[in-house]
Amino acid sequence: MLALELAVADGPATPVANEVASRSLRQIVWARLRRDKLAMICLLTLIFLYLLAIFAPLICDLLGVDPYSFDKESISDSGGGPVGPWGGISTEHPLGVEWGTGRDIFAQLLYGLRISLLIATTATILTVCFGTVLGIVSGYARGKTDAVIGRIMDLILAFPFLLIILALSGVLTQRLTQLGVPDGNPSRILYLIIVLSIFGWPYLARIVRGQVLSVREREFVESSVAMGASRFRILFKEILPNLWAPILVYATLTLPTYIGTEAALSFLGVGVLPPDTSFGGMLGNSVSYFSVVPSYLFIPGTVLVVLVVTFNLVGDAVRDALDPRAGRV
Amino acid sequence: MNKTSKGLRLAAVGAVVALALAACGGGSGSSDAGGGAEPTKGGTLYYLTNAEQFDQIDPQRIYTGEDLAFFNGTIYRTLTAYKFSPDAAEATSIVADLATDTGTATNGGKTWEFTIRDGATFQDGSPVTCADVAYGTSRTFATDVITGGPTYAISMLDIPTLEDGSSAYKGPYTGEGQELFDKAVTCSADGKTITFNLSRPVPDFNYAVTLTAFAPVPKASDTGEKYGDAPVSSGPYKIESNKNGKGGKMILVRNDKWDPASDDYRKAYPDIWEVDYGLDVKVIDQRLITSSGNDATALALGLEPEQLGVIYKSATEANPEFAGRAISELDPYVRYLAINVQKVPNLKIRQAIAVALDRDALRKNAGGDFAGDYADGVIKPNMGVDYAPTGMWDSLLGAKIPDAGDPELAKKLIAESGEAAPTITFDYPQSPTADKAAAIVVDSLGKAGITAKPNPIEPGQYYGVVFDPEQAHELINAGWGPDWPNASTIIPELFTPTGGFNLSQYDNAEFNAAVEAAKIEPDRAKQAKMWQDLNTLAMKDVVVVPTRFGREQRIVGKQIGPVYLWPAYGSWPYGEMYAVQQ
Secondary structure, eight states: OOOHHHHHHHGGHHHHHHHHHHHOHHHHHHHHHHOOOOOOOHHHHHHHHHHHHTHHHHHHHHHOOOOOOOGGGGOEEEEEEEESHHHHOOOSSSSOBBBTOOOOOHHHHHHHHHHHHHHHHHHHHHHHHHHHHHHHHHHHHHHHEEEEEEHHHHHHHHHHHHHHHHOOOOHHHHHHHHHTTTTTHHHHHHHHHHHHHHHHHHHHHHHHHHHHHHHHTHHHHHHHHHOOOHHHIIIIIIIIGGHHHHHHHHHHHHHHHHHHHHHHHTTTTOOOOOTOHHHHHHHHHHHTTTTHHHHHHHHHHHHHHHHHHHHHHHHHHHHHHHHHTOOOO | HHHHHHHHHHTTTTTTOOOOOOSSSTTTTTTTTTOOOOOSSSOOOOOOHHHHHOOSSSTTTTTTTTHHHHHHHHTTSSSEEEOOOOHOOOSSSSSSSSSSSSSSSEEGTEEEEEEEETBBBBBSOOOOOOHHHHHHHHHHTOTTTSSSOOOOHHHHHHHBBTTTSSSSHHHHHTTHHHHHHHHHHEEESSEEEEEESSSSSSTTTTTTTTTTGGSSSGGGGOOGGGGGOOOOOSSSSEEEEESSSTOOOOEEETTOOOOOOGGSSOOOOOOEEEESSOOOOOHHHHHHHHOGGGGGGGEOOOOOHHHHHHHEEEEEEGGGGGGGTEEEEEEEEEEEEEEEETOOHHHHHHHHHHHOOOOOHHHHHBBGGGEEEOOOOSSHHHHHHHHOOOOOIIISSSSOOHHHTHHHHHHHHHHTSSSSSOEEEEEOOOHHHHHHHHHHHHHHHHTTEEEEEEEOGGGGGHHHHHHHHTTOEEEEEEEEOOOSGGGTTHHHHHHHHTTTTTTTTOHHHHHHHHHHHHHOOOHHHHHHHHHHHHHHHHHHHTTEEEEEEEEEEEOOOTTTTTTOTTTTTTEEEEEGOOOOOO
């Protein structure tokens, strides 16, 4: 009312007032987020890391390094270890070279980041899509639909996830190849994305379903039902906006978990094929040389920590922006 | 050899016992006994291992060099045995053990006779007779029960084979064909003299019987498949307890029925042997380097690459603080990439693969000088008379090939082959180091226009996969060491269809005939020349691409001796090791 009166009283200000009144949820959140300095720093760091990954070939070209060429000069002839301290850090190889082959660590890191982020990001997006849709449907529909989806979730959660991934990798990557996915890394990466999202969505779906169960009893939902809104509108326009907080938090936690899972799977031999290395492969390799060349572990380790922390902080900030009343305890 | 026994053999792979060796340039100080003290009886020796159990304990099933050396030195006596010596020539000569001498050959090498020594007993005090040796030998024929062991008894004894290639004797459990075996292996009435009748002259049969596959087993105690759980000892120790898995131990205590007078081969110094299973490799290295408490009398089998710089000054010399307890010696194995000739029948293409391969990078990745020397064939220089340079990288392929490969020449060879540049798949057992080696293979073949795809295989299933013709690809990672110092345990095994390790699926009638002739050649010098020529021939036909004559590093605690890599098996000389008493 006040705004309206003001608008009437103060003609020139009208457009501004109108603009304020018509701000969408997204705009509100963005405005709040912009005020959070820490969140902005993290967001920029994340964007920077993604840019590094996306433009890895370009950056490597500029620096004159590449992850596949063997530099025999940079490793010792007895033992195969890097010549020079800290894993052979030099102007030629800014982060050192790999033990035994002399491949550049910096280039491997960028290319590895590329593969790891590709897998983790895609799998997270798929997980969130499946989890949200099925969670909302399950929570709102109740009854038989809920029971069926719920049992499917139970079934997937009960599966020994890691063992299945290991056991099926050979067969399923072959099947993907038959379906026309290029042999080798494309089919292996696709396989990882598929299994990670298939085994990941039930966790989110359960959280979403729980939220939906409480939200669906709220007045605004009942009033839209009374007004004859379509089910699609109720689910995705009325209920979904109230779920963004848990979904975003879950997504920001899932992405780093997937990077870690991919690392573990690479270590167990389901990851990408040589000569490519993923982030996980680099971490796995570093273990054998930890006491001599700790930088092999610390370099990818630091990047992983930065990724995880920034994702979590951004997730936190987005949740706060979405729902300022919840606040931090 | 029938299919089953073939399958079995494969499983034993990597394992192959090895013999021969040495030469090893330098190996400084490696043969000095730790501490330099006189060996005395007493104490406990600890064997620290990453493995959670021994592959096999059953004498007829053991096939890894290290295990043969360990169990032969402690609980299983064999008719003959290799001399304890750091010197290759001496260590690859045999001495009498359970027999009174190293055997007598008659009938042109087709009949071998051994006399059992007086006073040799099992752990229950009953005497070892030739019937026990015959019974032990017969167990190898039960290929459905006794799996994994060497099958020389089956291929050498004069027992007919059935149409499917398997032996007409099916082992002691079914008893089928027992009369055939009893005719081939006879035992004198006094239980002292055992006679082996062979299907062809085997001039080195007395070397074959060093394998525990020919060790005695008392029939009454044989529990078939489970015999390895409670085997009967004939040596100076017996198994007191054995618990597999992480934190598990095997304890060997003195066998009080063993009469030292009947055994001048084993020294039996320590009172107890303790095997500690399932330890982390890094922890083992660290414990041996520190060498405090019990670890002063501990030994282990390998070293992680990261420790090499700590322990060694160079690939042949240890740092002063480790002098006398760290060794770096040529091991018995040759590493190579087998080329599946069924899938790559064109010789020029095979030559192109060999020429393009960057062996320099592969060797560096494996550890450079520490990993050994470039190989030029499947017979190693430490094999003695059987080795002669094949000239593979000098002239055999038409030009001198640099260690780093020659992509231009490879391209030329592909052009000459009349085929398009091939796409091949490289099978290898997965590990972080092997992944890097695969990257090198892919990269160096790629430079010559050959598209190589890496195919990592879970190590435990590796040989099962690559020996299945359906699943094996064009290029296969492998390694082999001889079973005794005669290339008859290399060339026929690797390059003939009856061999147990013919990953290349090579079947060349002319070559097979030459192998058969070499096998029965009684004149050792002539035979050696034949093996040398066959080795060269196989390299000329590029059946395999030899990459490396392997070298191995090991350390022990401060109070254990003697410290040398026993060339007989490429192992520790378990039978004469001792704890230095304070």
